[in-house]
Amino acid sequence: MSLHWLIALLIMAGFYLGWIMTDIPGFTPTKLKYFSWHKWIGVTVFALAAIRLAWRLTHRAPEMPSGMAPLQKLAAQAAHVILYVLMFVIPASGYLYSSAAGIQVVYLGIVPLPTLIGPDAALKVVLKTVHIWLNYTLLALVAVHTLAALKHHFIDRDGVLTRMIPFLR
Secondary structure (H helix, E strand, O other): OHHHHHHHHHHHHHHHHHHHHOOOOOOOHHHHHHHHHHHHHHHHHHHHHHHHHHHHHHOOOOOOOOOOOHHHHHHHHHHHHHHHHHHHHHHHHHHHHHHHOOOOOEEOOOEEOOOOOOOOHHHHHHHHHHHHHHHHHHHHHHHHHHHHHHHHHHHHOOOHHHHHOHHHO
8 A cells, every 4th residue: 555655645736737748948957957856756666666566476366345346347457457568668768768878877867777679769759659659648647546546535435445545434
């Protein structure tokens, strides 16, 4: 539960920074600072997602409500798989985009991460586009995920949301 909310907060912060920093014209100190923070958040999300995946592989997910329709169960499972994939692929695409742009990622301004690909102007454009569209895909999926959680709480009243937000009990 803690990893869920920590990753969710970091993803929201990273998305917000990405939205704001790309609207700042030129290369200002603020824009460069936001780009650094955005990258640090991405690396952190990737690492925490790896920990979360390891946890999920060694611990069973809670059972879905017994009254839930089979199609809903399948949709929920598919959405969770896609969320996990996006938690890895989005930071990776951003990391590769930085590499293709010829910019090394230095985690927290201290740890230089290896450059996996060399500068490549054409690949940079592709990776930037991929990174942006994957983020919008994540935004849409998180919206659906949130709406589904609210449906479970207010319409189905099946306790699914209270497993993730204990103070609602």
